[in-house]
Each structure stands twice: as structure tokens, then as C-alpha cells.
Amino acid sequence: MKTAVAATITTALPAQPQHEAPRAKVGEKKNREVDSDARVILHFDYDCFYASVIENAHPALRTRPLGVRQKSILATCNYAARARGVRKLMPVTQARAACPDLVVVCGEDLAPFRDASRRLWAFLRGAVAGARTERLGLDEVFLDATAAVAYNRALLNPNALHDSFFHLSAQDPERGFTFDATRFAGCVHPPPGGQGEQHAGSGAAVLDDPVRVRLMLASHLAGYLRRRLEDDFGYTSSGGISTNKVLAKLAGSINKPRNQTTLLPVQGEITIQEFLDAYQIREIPGIGSRTSSLIADHLFPPGKAARAGGQEPEQQTPSGITVRDVLRHPDMSPALLNRILDRPGAERGGGKKIWNLLHGVDASEVKEAGVAPTQISVEDTYMARPLNTVPEVLRELHALATSLVRRMRLDLTTAAEELGDPCSAGSAGLPPRTQQKRRWLAYPKTLRLSTYAHPGKSGSASPTSIPSISRISRSQPLPSFALDLGRPCAEVAERLVREALLPLFRRLHVGRAAGWNLALLNVCVANMVPVATDDGNGGGAAGGRDISRMFRTQGERLREWSAWEDDTTTATTASPSLSPPRGGNGIIDGEAEDGAAANGGSEGTNDVEDAGSASAGTEVWAADDGDSDSDVGWEDEDGASVAQQRCAACGHAVPIFAMSAHERFHAMGD
DNA sequence: CAGGGTCTAT
DNA sequence: ATAGACC
Numbered sequence: 001m002k003t004a005v006a007a008t009i010t011t012a013l014p015a016q017p018q019h020e021a022p023r024a025k026v027g028e029k030k031n032r033e034v035d036s037d038a039r040v041i042l043h044f045d046y047d048c049f050y051a052s053v054i055e056n057a058h059p060a061l062r063t064r065p066l067g068v069r070q071k072s073i074l075a076t077c078n079y080a081a082r083a084r085g086v087r088k089l090m091p092v093t094q095a096r097a098a099c100p101d102l103v104v105v106c107g108e109d110l111a112p113f114r115d116a117s118r119r120l121w122a123f124l125r126g127a128v129a130g131a132r133t134e135r136l137g138l139d140e141v142f143l144d145a146t147a148a149v150a151y152n153r154a155l156l157n158p159n160a161l162h163d164s165f166f167h168l169s170a171q172d173p174e175r176g177f178t179f180d181a182t183r184f185a186g187c188v189h190p191p192p193g194g195q196g197e198q199h200a201g202s203g204a205a206v207l208d209d210p211v212r213v214r215l216m217l218a219s220h221l222a223g224y225l226r227r228r229l230e231d232d233f234g235y236t237s238s239g240g241i242s243t244n245k246v247l248a249k250l251a252g253s254i255n256k257p258r259n260q261t262t263l264l265p266v267q268g269e270i271t272i273q274e275f276l277d278a279y280q281i282r283e284i285p286g287i288g289s290r291t292s293s294l295i296a297d298h299l300f301p302p303g304k305a306a307r308a309g310g311q312e313p314e315q316q317t318p319s320g321i322t323v324r325d326v327l328r329h330p331d332m333s334p335a336l337l338n339r340i341l342d343r344p345g346a347e348r349g350g351g352k353k354i355w356n357l358l359h360g361v362d363a364s365e366v367k368e369a370g371v372a373p374t375q376i377s378v379e380d381t382y383m384a385r386p387l388n389t390v391p392e393v394l395r396e397l398h399a400l401a402t403s404l405v406r407r408m409r410l411d412l413t414t415a416a417e418e419l420g421d422p423c424s425a426g427s428a429g430l431p432p433r434t435q436q437k438r439r440w441l442a443y444p445k446t447l448r449l450s451t452y453a454h455p456g457k458s459g460s461a462s463p464t465s466i467p468s469i470s471r472i473s474r475s476q477p478l479p480s481f482a483l484d485l486g487r488p489c490a491e492v493a494e495r496l497v498r499e500a501l502l503p504l505f506r507r508l509h510v511g512r513a514a515g516w517n518l519a520l521l522n523v524c525v526a527n528m529v530p531v532a533t534d535d536g537n538g539g540g541a542a543g544g545r546d547i548s549r550m551f552r553t554q555g556e557r558l559r560e561w562s563a564w565e566d567d568t569t570t571a572t573t574a575s576p577s578l579s580p581p582r583g584g585n586g587i588i589d590g591e592a593e594d595g596a597a598a599n600g601g602s603e604g605t606n607d608v609e610d611a612g613s614a615s616a617g618t619e620v621w622a623a624d625d626g627d628s629d630s631d632v633g634w635e636d637e638d639g640a641s642v643a644q645q646r647c648a649a650c651g652h653a654v655p656i657f658a659m660s661a662h663e664r665f666h667a668m669g670d
Numbered sequence: 671c672a673g674g675g676t677c678t679a680t
Numbered sequence: 681a682t683a684g685a686c687c
Contacts (some may be wrong), residue, residue, distance in 0.1 A: 136687060137687055140687080174687080285686090285687080286686075286687090288685055288687080289685085289686085290684080290685060290686085290687045291686090309681095345683070345685090346684090346685095347685085380681090446681090448681090448682090470683095470684095471682095471683080471684095472682085472683085473682065473683080474681085474682085475681065475682080475683090476681095508682055
């Protein structure tokens, strides 16, 4: 049946062009590596992610200006706060000055963010058969939808474009959504209407340009996925749709909160290049601060004439140098960039890579990440009061080691499914009180300790531009007792400190017995070795995702889509609900405790005082927990109210989609 | 500045 | 094994 549907529609369509000629590209004659527009890449960026996680756990905060604090700065803030002048990375004091009733929540424990990120990612990776997904940090995801888009393009019926159906799986024809193929979903850049552009509405005319059709289809896919992220999980996002990663990401930033943009490369380089030209080079993903300043310094040597903008000698940070400035520079070429960027440790084809990025060319693939991380690290900074004595260092090492061991157990183990033991068949109710048996998915071979000395004190370096003399590290094999699941985290951690971390510390700081002025400690495990499993593929890196490889070649994609193995198992097991075995606090408690803790001394005080005297902080928490309702009703865009449930634990009214997140926070606090 | 994380080059 | 660059 399923195949019948597909086959019918397929044969009703004219055969696909065997190969679409790649557009001519900058530097095409030199090099074949320039990417054709063959791919379709989506980029998702969850709007102010940390703040959204907090809001989902405490919906009453949604309507209030909210900032998420890490140490003394705001890691992020919601849009209500931004409307009142609060910005990302703004010092807390400054933010409070700008917005006195700002609600500030501590975001130093990343566990809730990590958890939310993983669930959203699990959804995205299971949503589109044959797609590969890559996570960038906690709040961004790339999705290579080339195969799915090709499949759906072949199924398009030119006579019923308004009533199209996007298939998310070739196996299950029911899985998908309807859409209007005569238009794009969301915004398009450059905006329609310019140049000699046809209006998109005119029937099959739209189908003429293959790249355009693919991106149109992809825009609907992105729109659908974003809607589900919002409706099912409570997370709004910004989406970018284009033909490679760098363009997709840039596209997504054009229309920021809760919107999406499809970047059309179709009018040839001119459009794309004009679009890119105005960006400061630092804003191009893949061009970091180091590269930017090397280029800026070369083009406009410091101490010489002012720049095009005629600005004052600003910080060298944003540099003001635009893509156009670089590309218009006399003699500019990949080779010149290579020379500019050449330094010990520099990437080999570095100049060419930057050159390509500046032209919107990016051949890098969307890398499907493994289930297990390749590295786990835990760190804390001590800018306000650097560490100088052995007892201080020991105390911090112990704290770090404890959370490291906890993280290892959380992220590197999985519930052990006893293969020959169907005892656990009644799995709905786990055996009460018994520890869930866990098994290592992968284990780290290496333990590393890094430190870095306070820049301002005694170790004089120019604090502004060069963070060069920063981290130093030593590593050694991870002792095997670290993998002992039978002992409490704290016990393992203690032994780890004594037998491994302290020796590493001595190796790092030979000579001085004290007085290191340490502003940072980082403990890390790395070099993960996948543990073999019975299911045929190693539990680690690429496990189980090889199948997506099958969809890469154009010629075979249809057949492969039809041959797609049932992916429902992967989809459902992809969202592991590891119950957090943490004894920690909810975020709110964490904030209160943070302020009261003896630990920091310096930065906690502000929060406590503010919370106590200034109305904002505590009031909200109190109202949030106890008083069930001054609650502003939940409304969606049109003002219709959103279905809510009462939380059994706290009685708070919570939108249904947010309930699971809300409950998790209770679970963590208890 | 924060707290992580990934990849690359020696 | 260690550092650097990017996010």
C-alpha cells in the first residue's frame, strides 16, 4: 500500500533531471571542491534558550523580564527583558539598573539546559527519516534534509500544489504534514518582488528552478519542525534554510525571534555576495576573533590611518572590517589569506577556507553526533577570589570531581538491558527501591586537569586582546576505579582527587608551593572508547546512524527511501528518559542557596540583598511556589487561551506542553 | 566575562 | 599529550 501510493504519484510526474548542473561559482575553474547547491540544510536556533528552559519550568515568568545569571553576568535574557534594555552578556548590576524589576535566575548548573537540549535534539533527529543532525552548543541544530527534500520534490503534483503533503518517512506515508507548495513558509531573503522575479503564486512556474523548489520544500519542513518544537515542547526558535551550513546559519539570524528565513542563492553570486558583503567578518560563522583580528591588523595596521567607517580607534574587537573590505582589498586571494593567517598551529588550508566562507561557500558536512559525548568537563572560575592555598584547591577539586563523576554516570551509561533476563519484562513499574542497573556506553581513557592564572594579579599580561597565556593542562590515564558504579560519587571523587588530580596539579605547578592565583580549574575526561554492544555496532560514535549515509547519492535516493528500514525504533529509543539521579536543587532553590552559601562570598551578596529589599526577586519565587494565581492566562498569538493543567505537586497552572518540563524540576528538587 | 563542547595541529 | 580556535 505504502509503496503503491508513492509509486502512483511518482510515475505521474515527469522524470527528474538526472543531474542538475551546479551553478558556476566563484573560483570554479580552479577547483572542483566548491559546493554545488545540491544540499538542503536547515539551521535551528532556540530563542534565548536558557531563559526558555526556565520559563518552561516556571511559566509565570514568561511574561516577566527574565535574566539568566552565570557568575556576575547574564548569560542570556528573554525578550521581555530585551525590550527594556537588558542585553546578553550584560553585567548583572547594569542589567538591574536598566530594568529594576528584572527577575534574575542562576544558570550556573547546566544540567537542566543540557537535558532540555537533548530532548529537543532527540525529537529533531527522529523527525525526518534519512536526515542527519548536528548539535552546535546547546541551542543550535543543523539538519541536512537533502534526501527527504529530494523525495518530496519527486512526489510533488504540479496540478495540486496548494494541497501538497510532505512525507517525513518513506516507510510510513501517514507521517508528514500538508502544505502549500506555491509559496515559501516564513520569510525569504532576498525579499520577493525585486529584479525580474516572477510572482511565486503562478502555478508550476515555481517548479522551474530546482534549487528554489528544494528550498521552498525545506522552508515548509522547517516551519513544521519549528511549530512542533513550540507546540509540543514549548520552545520557540529561529530557523535558517539554505544550501550549506554557513548560509543556513546566517539566514536564520535575519529574522530573529520566532521566525525563519530561507536564503535563496539563486540569482547567482551577486545576490549572495551582496548579502555577505555587509557583514563584519567576525559575524561570519567560522571566522572567530583570532582570525578576524589577524585579518584586520593586516589590512589596517594598528596605529595607521582610520578605517573606512571613519570611526574612532574603537576596540579592536568588532574591528568594523566587513566582508567587502576584505574582498575588495588589493591582491586579496586565498593565498594572501593563507599568509596572513599562517602561524604555528594554524589550519592547513586555512586561507582558502576563510576565502570560501567570505563567499558563502561551505562544503562542511552536517555531522551526525554519536550518542555519547567525546569529552566531559566540569569547571569553575574564581575571578573574584583566586585560589592560592592547598586547602582551597583541594576543596574545589573535590567539588569538581564529584560533579564530574556524576556527569560521567549520567552521560556515559545506559540502563543495562539484561539480554537473557526477561525478568524486567514488566518494565512499566521498575523494581522499587533497587538501583537501576547501568552499563557504560563508552568510557574515557584520559583524565585532564587545566588551570589558568588570574590575568590581572601578579601575572601581568595585556588583558584586552591576547588571551594567549591562558590555560595550561596536564593529563594522565583515568584510573579504573573511576568507572566503579558500585560506589557513591563522592567516594570515587575523593579518591580521584587524592590519587590523580592532586598529582596532576603538582605537575602543573612545579616549584611554587602556593600563591598561584588561580582563576579557573577545569577537570575533564576524554578519549572515549565505545563499549561493544551486542546490537552490532559500537555504542559510541556513529552508532546506528550509518544508515543515513545511504541517502546521500542523488541517483539512488528514491529507491533507498523506499527501502528505508523501519526507523520507529530509533525514533522512540532516541529520547532516553534518564531520570536525573541528582540530589541537587531546582534552579530556584539553587539561586537562593547560591546567595547564602559561604562559598563565593563576593558575588552572592548582591543577589541576596537585592532579592530581599528590592521587590522583584523573592516576590516572584514566593508567588510562584505558593500562591497559585495571580497568573496571567496563557495565550497564544491570537489571544486564544492555551490548555492548562494543574501541577499535582505545586498546584500551579501550567500549559500542557510544559508540564513534563515542569515536573522534571520538581523531581530534581526532591 | 560563563560553562561547556568539538576539531585541528603539532 | 598539549595547545589553539571556534561555537
